[in-house]
Amino acid sequence: MTKKNALYCQSGGVTAVINATACGVIETARKYSDKIGTVYGAKNGIIGALREELIDTSFESDQDIAALKHTPGGAFGSCRFKLKDIEKQRAEYERLIEVLKAHNIGTVFYNGGGDSSDTAFKISKVANELGYPVNCIGVPKTIDNDLPITDTCPGFGTTAKYIATSIMEASLDVESMAESSTKVFVMEVMGRHAGWIAAAGGLAGKTHDDPPQIILFPEIPFEKQAFLERVKYSVENHGYCSIIVSEGVQDKDGKFLADAGTVDAFGHSQLGGVAPVIANMIRDEYGYKYHWAVSDYLQRSARHLASKTDFEQAYAVGEAAVKLAIEGKNGVMPVIKRLADKPYEWEIATAELADMANVEKMLPRSYITNDGFGITQECRTYMQPLIEGEAYPPYIDGLPNYIRLKKTMLSKKLSAFDI
Amino acid sequence: MTKKNALYCQSGGVTAVINATACGVIETARKYSDKIGTVYGAKNGIIGALREELIDTSFESDQDIAALKHTPGGAFGSCRFKLKDIEKQRAEYERLIEVLKAHNIGTVFYNGGGDSSDTAFKISKVANELGYPVNCIGVPKTIDNDLPITDTCPGFGTTAKYIATSIMEASLDVESMAESSTKVFVMEVMGRHAGWIAAAGGLAGKTHDDPPQIILFPEIPFEKQAFLERVKYSVENHGYCSIIVSEGVQDKDGKFLADAGTVDAFGHSQLGGVAPVIANMIRDEYGYKYHWAVSDYLQRSARHLASKTDFEQAYAVGEAAVKLAIEGKNGVMPVIKRLADKPYEWEIATAELADMANVEKMLPRSYITNDGFGITQECRTYMQPLIEGEAYPPYIDGLPNYIRLKKTMLSKKLSAFDI
Numbered sequence: 086m087t088k089k090n091a092l093y094c095q096s097g098g099v100t101a102v103i104n105a106t107a108c109g110v111i112e113t114a115r116k117y118s119d120k121i122g123t124v125y126g127a128k129n130g131i132i133g134a135l136r137e138e139l140i141d142t143s144f145e146s147d148q149d150i151a152a153l154k155h156t157p158g159g160a161f162g163s164c165r166f167k168l169k170d171i172e173k174q175r176a177e178y179e180r181l182i183e184v185l186k187a188h189n190i191g192t193v194f195y196n197g198g199g200d201s202s203d204t205a206f207k208i209s210k211v212a213n214e215l216g217y218p219v220n221c222i223g224v225p226k227t228i229d230n231d232l233p234i235t236d237t238c239p240g241f242g243t244t245a246k247y248i249a250t251s252i253m254e255a256s257l258d259v260e261s262m263a264e265s266s267t268k269v270f271v272m273e274v275m276g277r278h279a280g281w282i283a284a285a286g287g288l289a290g291k292t293h294d295d296p297p298q299i300i301l302f303p304e305i306p307f308e309k310q311a312f313l314e315r316v317k318y319s320v321e322n323h324g325y326c327s328i329i330v331s332e333g334v335q336d337k338d339g340k341f342l343a344d345a346g347t348v349d350a351f352g353h354s355q356l357g358g359v360a361p362v363i364a365n366m367i368r369d370e371y372g373y374k375y376h377w378a379v380s381d382y383l384q385r386s387a388r389h390l391a392s393k394t395d396f397e398q399a400y401a402v403g404e405a406a407v408k409l410a411i412e413g414k415n416g417v418m419p420v421i422k423r424l425a426d427k428p429y430e431w432e433i434a435t436a437e438l439a440d441m442a443n444v445e446k447m448l449p450r451s452y453i454t455n456d457g458f459g460i461t462q463e464c465r466t467y468m469q470p471l472i473e474g475e476a477y478p479p480y481i482d483g484l485p486n487y488i489r490l491k492k493t494m495l496s497k498k499l500s501a502f503d504i
Numbered sequence: 505m506t507k508k509n510a511l512y513c514q515s516g517g518v519t520a521v522i523n524a525t526a527c528g529v530i531e532t533a534r535k536y537s538d539k540i541g542t543v544y545g546a547k548n549g550i551i552g553a554l555r556e557e558l559i560d561t562s563f564e565s566d567q568d569i570a571a572l573k574h575t576p577g578g579a580f581g582s583c584r585f586k587l588k589d590i591e592k593q594r595a596e597y598e599r600l601i602e603v604l605k606a607h608n609i610g611t612v613f614y615n616g617g618g619d620s621s622d623t624a625f626k627i628s629k630v631a632n633e634l635g636y637p638v639n640c641i642g643v644p645k646t647i648d649n650d651l652p653i654t655d656t657c658p659g660f661g662t663t664a665k666y667i668a669t670s671i672m673e674a675s676l677d678v679e680s681m682a683e684s685s686t687k688v689f690v691m692e693v694m695g696r697h698a699g700w701i702a703a704a705g706g707l708a709g710k711t712h713d714d715p716p717q718i719i720l721f722p723e724i725p726f727e728k729q730a731f732l733e734r735v736k737y738s739v740e741n742h743g744y745c746s747i748i749v750s751e752g753v754q755d756k757d758g759k760f761l762a763d764a765g766t767v768d769a770f771g772h773s774q775l776g777g778v779a780p781v782i783a784n785m786i787r788d789e790y791g792y793k794y795h796w797a798v799s800d801y802l803q804r805s806a807r808h809l810a811s812k813t814d815f816e817q818a819y820a821v822g823e824a825a826v827k828l829a830i831e832g833k834n835g836v837m838p839v840i841k842r843l844a845d846k847p848y849e850w851e852i853a854t855a856e857l858a859d860m861a862n863v864e865k866m867l868p869r870s871y872i873t874n875d876g877f878g879i880t881q882e883c884r885t886y887m888q889p890l891i892e893g894e895a896y897p898p899y900i901d902g903l904p905n906y907i908r909l910k911k912t913m914l915s916k917k918l919s920a921f922d923i
Contacts, residue, residue: 158676257577378800472902483891
């Protein structure tokens with residue numbers, strides 16, 4: 086059997102370690118060059134695959150590929166584009182197969198989150214139906230940590246470490262100023278649907294008296310009065326109050342607080358940010374001086390503060406994906422299986438994409454304290470190992486030495502395709 | 505001559521390395537224990553001194569004092585409180601002298617920025633006039649980098665490194681998503697009066713085509729049309745646009761953009777944040793998808809990403825302050841003197857507080873490019889060495905192992921004093 090090439094796609098929001106996965110895929114494929122051909126990177130994910138915009142990674146040196154390990158963002162480009170069912174998007178599927186066929190691609194590595202598992206699953210099924218068999222391997226990634234089956238999702242551990250470290254540092258700042266200045270600090274974190282990232286902030290303190298004294302989860306309907314009383318308690322007893330708020334916090338009617346009627350000078354609503362909404366609420370009630378932060382993309386690109394655990398898992402799933410491909414597997418995803426909590430032990434297992442697609446793993450209620458403002462020991466036991474260890478990037482002139490690939494494009498063989 | 509004790513005060517906004525300065529003061533005083541008595545820390549700065557709330561650092565172990573080197577925030581507490589002239593606040597000055605006298609304090613180390621130099625200078629003069637001679641030594645600190653004479657201010661280099669690293673990382677994220685998602689990223693930074701911190705963001709790129717493609721300085725009156733055209737150019741030519749905006753950006757009439765008429769649901773103005781104002785402006789004009797971040801206190805407490813240069817200078821000014829005290833100096837401040845740009849060489853020099861007080865060092869116009877959106881080579885030559893080197897804190901369980909001191913309070917000898 087002639088060996089075939091492979092296509093690697095990054096999909097959805099990128100992370101600080103998704104390129105470590107890319108590195109795992111490419112380095113492993115190079116190691117098994119007798120069994121697998123060139124890895125092509127889809128430029129901007131599936132969009133690039135459909136447009137036949139393929140990056141030939143064979144032009145990238147071993148050294149540059151290795152540098153992907155410590156470079157955040159998506160080195161090949163990613164996209165938010167979900168393939169629908171074949172009945173609705175037959176043209177796209179046929180085009181994809183045409184592209185794969187034109188470049189002798191036998192394996193697709195689809196590196197993404199929940200929606201991506203679904204896309205990868207569809208590709209794995211449809212290709213066979215269309216008469217060009219392709220092994221489609223999902224590779225997990227998402228800071229949202231909401232994939233089922235896997236113990237955690239590569240990208241989450243680093244975001245968690247960043248959030249916990251940041252709130253710990255900012256809280257020390259607020260604590261030192263509180264007597265005569267800022268008494269309340271509000272930090273907004275990502276996670277519109279699930280409170281995994283918000284929960285990570287709780288790792289910064291050991292008890293509910295430690296900062297962050299309050300965490301607002303999307304899972305817990307926001308009750309203004311109870312919240313304000315808790316703020317007051319914290320300021321009166323600790324001198325200040327440090328708060329993590331998830332962008333997804335909703336009131337009891339399911340309305341996002343971030344959409345709570347903020348308008349700009351032109352009358353446009355949703356200037357954005359739940360942190361200022363929360364901060365203003367506190368000011369209106371108590372007049373406390375406040376500060377707020379929205380770390381936004383900083384929290385998913387903070388490679389400078391990568392969790393070693395997360396980094397190693399990100400590489401390992403890339404490596405495992407190639408091995409699964411070599412074994413001829415299709416419609417599967419390498420996942421992380423926890424063997425022990427402390428010290429943390431894990432191994433790579435294999436899950437069916439059919440079981441991964443479109444399932445969101447929510448933060449269990451048992452991970453949140455009864456009062457709804459903190460995390461439980463059960464949550465700590467789960468989350469603690471995921472932020473452990475440091476995996477610093479190299480620095481040059483005081484800044485991380487991140488790589489930009491050459492991205493040599495493969496010559497197109499097909500006509501253009503509009504998407 | 506009997507040796508006297510010393511008082512150490514932290515003043516104004518704290519930094520990621522102000523405790524390294526505290527460590528420099530205390531470790532050096534311990535080394536010269538034949539010449540200088542105990543260092544007392546004023547709880548929450550000058551407020552604590554006036555209230556006779558003094559922390560006895562002799563109860564802190566050598567190990568805990570050493571841990572201050574890698575702990576952000578103000579370990580003794582800081583405050584925003586400026587002593588006026590003696591004619592206006594005679595009672596406060598007399599009280600301060602009374603406290604110093606009661607605890608046999610012969611030296612005051614005043615660790616702060618511009619306002620603090622002024623306070624330290626006044627104390628140094630007034631004490632003598634009131635018949636209790638005190639050596640008052642200013643110790644520089646401020647992320648704003650706006651003290652005169654000194655090459656840089658301890659705290660700034662770390663903030664600069666954090667801002668440059670963060671915009672570099674977030675820009676890689678945006679770049680990878682831009683084809684189908686976010687095209688504009690806006691990051692707000694501190695610096696209401698001067699653009700030093702905003703300028704630091706420019707270190708992330710080498711040319712004006714690298715991110716951040718646009719920096720908005722408080723020194724350059726904001727021109728909406730020119731700005732929007734630059735955003736468009738960047739999106740059309742690079743696929744995305746990454747923007748640093750200083751909180752202090754003003755229009756040509758001197759009005760802060762952050763105050764540009766934003767009102768919340770209750771009609772209250774100034775929800776805060778110039779980043780969302782800028783982001784909305786772009787959305788209204790072009791409809792580009794955007795994200796924005798406000799790092800706020802994170803940028804001045806990011807000890808996890810300290811600049812080694814900054815860290816070493818922070819320690820050195822603390823050490824030098826004690827040596828100046830031992831030499832019997834009064835009304836002075838150890839400052840940093842640049843000897844060479846590359847490789848960076850510096851030494852500690854001594855400045856008169858009279859020359860430091862109430863002088864703000866502004867970002868030179870020659871540090872900003874002609875178009876007003878970037879930094880010049882002259883700026884890079886100055887700023888580059890300040891972010892160089894890494895000085896990581898130790899980690900435990902995946903988080904920085906920051907210290908909280910015991911803060912054993914000295915017994916009060918005086919009656920209460922209202923401030």
